[in-house]
Amino acid sequence: MTNEFKTVDDHLEPIPDSLKKLAEFLERSLDSGASIVMMRHTPDLCTVYLGDPSGLREELKQVGSIAIPMANDMLALTRSGINRMPLDGQVYRFVRSFTQVGDTAAVVFSAD
Numbered sequence: 521m522t523n524e525f526k527t528v529d530d531h532l533e534p535i536p537d538s539l540k541k542l543a544e545f546l547e548r549s550l551d552s553g554a555s556i557v558m559m560r561h562t563p564d565l566c567t568v569y570l571g572d573p574s575g576l577r578e579e580l581k582q583v584g585s586i587a588i589p590m591a592n593d594m595l596a597l598t599r600s601g602i603n604r605m606p607l608d609g610q611v612y613r614f615v616r617s618f619t620q621v622g623d624t625a626a627v628v629f630s631a632d
Contacts, residue, residue, distance in 0.1 A: 535607055538593035541586060542629070543605075546612050548583060549631060556629040558591060559621060566591040573619050573628050580621070595627065602632060 545556045545568060557569040557580055566588055569580035598605070598616050605612045613632035620626065 538590045542594050558627045559624045577622050
């Protein structure tokens with residue numbers, strides 16, 4: 521296993537905590553067959569859910585929360601659309617998109 525990842529411009533850098541956390545959420549997403557849905561409900565925290573963002577909000581399962589700086593870092597280190605992210609010997613393929621759940625904007629990470 522390596523503790524580095526390739527940036528978009530092919531530089532090797534240490535794996536940031538935000539990508540390690542995203543990998544944990546992606547593993548849960550794969551295990552459950554559901555998308556990761558992140559919504560900002562307070563100025564300091566982003567709530568993370570598993571489920572179908574096009575369904576009812578009540579059907580989303582809350583699986584955690586992360587600080588806004590970590591959520592922002594996840595967005596800075598991934599891109600909208602298809603992503604391929606090798607981390608610790610595992611390659612994660614996912615699509616990052618945006619949607620609205622009820623009246624709240626959401627970022628969605630779905631298995632590719």
